[in-house]
Amino acid sequence: MRDAATGWGRGALRTGLLAWTLTTLLLVLWGATPHAAAASSMQMHGALHRDGAVGIISHRGAAAIAPENTLAAMRVAIDRGVEFVETDVQLTADGVPILMHDPTLDRTTSGSGPVALRSFDEIRALDAGSWFSPEFAGEVVPTLEEFLDALEPSTTRALVELKGEWAIEQLEAVTELLRSRYMVNRVALQSFETPTLEGLQQVAPEFARVLLTREWDEGTVQQATELQVSAVGARTKLYDRRPELLQRLRAVGIGSLVYTLNTEKRWDQASRRGVDLVVTDDPVRLAVWRDAA
Ligand code: G3P
Ligand code: CA
Numbered sequence: 001m002r003d004a005a006t007g008w009g010r011g012a013l014r015t016g017l018l019a020w021t022l023t024t025l026l027l028v029l030w031g032a033t034p035h036a037a038a039a040s041s042m043q044m045h046g047a048l049h050r051d052g053a054v055g056i057i058s059h060r061g062a063a064a065i066a067p068e069n070t071l072a073a074m075r076v077a078i079d080r081g082v083e084f085v086e087t088d089v090q091l092t093a094d095g096v097p098i099l100m101h102d103p104t105l106d107r108t109t110s111g112s113g114p115v116a117l118r119s120f121d122e123i124r125a126l127d128a129g130s131w132f133s134p135e136f137a138g139e140v141v142p143t144l145e146e147f148l149d150a151l152e153p154s155t156t157r158a159l160v161e162l163k164g165e166w167a168i169e170q171l172e173a174v175t176e177l178l179r180s181r182y183m184v185n186r187v188a189l190q191s192f193e194t195p196t197l198e199g200l201q202q203v204a205p206e207f208a209r210v211l212l213t214r215e216w217d218e219g220t221v222q223q224a225t226e227l228q229v230s231a232v233g234a235r236t237k238l239y240d241r242r243p244e245l246l247q248r249l250r251a252v253g254i255g256s257l258v259y260t261l262n263t264e265k266r267w268d269q270a271s272r273r274g275v276d277l278v279v280t281d282d283p284v285r286l287a288v289w290r291d292a293a
Contacts (some may be wrong), residue, residue: 007183010123012088016260021057024081024115024225029142036231040184040185040279041184041207042149042201044157044184044185044186044188044207044208045188045208045220046278047083047084047157047188048188048208048210048230048231048255048257048276049230049231049276050255050276050277053271053293054276054278055083055084055276055278056082056083056277056278056283056287056290057082057083057084057085057086057159057257057278057279057280057284058077058080058082058084058085058280058281058283059086059259059280059281060071060073060086060087060088060101060281061077061085061086061087062077062281062282062283062284063281064075064262064282065281065282065284066132066136066279066280067108067128067131067132067133067139068108068132069087069088069099069100069101069108069128069141069142069259070128070136070139070140070141070142071142071146071147071150071196072129072139074087074142074147074150074151075150076283076284077156078150078151078154078156080283080287082156083156083157083277084157084158084159084188084277085151085157085158085159086161086279087099087158087160087161088100088145088160088161088163089160089161089174090103090116090163090164091116091165091170092118092119092121092123093118094106094120095170095173096120096143097143097145097174097177098115098120098142098143098144099141099142099143099144099147100163101163102140102172103115103116103163103164105118105126106143107131108128109123109127109128109131109141110130111126123141124140124141126140126141127139127163128140144160144177145177145181148181151155151183151186151278152181152186157185157186157187157188158183158186158187158188159187159188159190159210160187160189160190161189161191162174162190162193162196164193164260165193165194166191166193166196166199167197167199168202168203171199171200171203171204172203172204175200175207175285177188177211178204178207179204184207187202188207188208188210188230188231188234189207189209189210190210190211190212191210191211192208192212192213193216194223194227197209197211197227198227201227201267205228207226208229208230208231209227209229209230209287210229210230210231210233210257211223211224211227211229211231211232211234212232212233212239213232213234213238214234215238216234216238216239216241216242216245217242217245218245220232220245220277221245221248221249221252224249224254230254230255231254231255231256231257231276231277232249232254232257233257233279235258235259236258236259236261236266236269236270239256239258239273239275243273244292246273246274246275247274250274255277256274256275256277257275257276257277257279258270258275258277258278258279260281262281262282263288267280267289267290271293
């Protein structure tokens with residue numbers, strides 16, 4: 001029988017109602033999942049999980065090939081087309097996010113003293129390449145924005161480590177910058193600091209997060225689950241203690257990465273162990289090894 005006003009039969013109405021109910025139910029369930037914010041963040045979550053060969057995370061740009069955390073190092077990884085390039089971010093005294101690993105300027109620039117006590121202009125005037133090789137003299141400390149400029153036209157994703165503890169307002173500012181650059185599907189944020197990961201969960205849940213850990217036991221799996229991270233990262237020696245916990249993580253939908261491996265023996269061990277991604281200073285050699293395997 002057809003409804004006079006709509007021309008729909010009762011069967012069609014019933015089917016439509018059922019489809020609507022199921023869709024609504026799915027949306028509600030979807031909204032209740034930890035990584036539900038947007039399709040793009042799900043893509044990032046998926047990129048941190050590998051079924052076949054290990055994924056490559058090029059460490060501090062490509063620290064074996066060019067001075068760490070400079071644009072020259074970032075370009076090596078991006079040009080090689082690796083899955084992820086890793087970098088470290090800190091704030092200058094005047095609040096500019098820059099790429100820098102150490103809390104002080106001494107090792108990787110011509111300057112000295114704590115990063116957090118120097119303005120961006122002061123840091124920008126330093127040489128960040130000569131310590132590595134004269135060939136890189138004149139490299140500067142890049143801003144996070146300059147890194148995003150280099151990343152944007154590529155297919156490589158970034159694993160951005162927020163060094164130290166970040167206040168909520170600082171997290172809001174950095175994630176707003178990433179959002180304004182449409183980087184939800186391109187950048188995952190990692191940290192050793194629980195409060196920083198909790199802050200990210202609060203202010204920017206749509207960004208995939210990675211827990212870096214110096215502990216490796218049942219509590220780590222529990223912590224990773226509570227923090228709703230996409231992956232956990234640790235050193236090989238930590239995983240050596242209880243390799244079976246990697247499968248426990250995988251069983252609850254959390255991936256794993258191991259840092260920082262630069263030999264074929266270690267890459268092979270990580271691969272056999274079922275680690276999803278390997279952090280390396282030499283993405284070129286790892287890619288050749290992986291392609292030959
Ligand atoms: O990706 C993990 C790794 O970067 C953490 O160690 O000291 O190189 O920042 P670190
Ligand atoms: Ca790092």
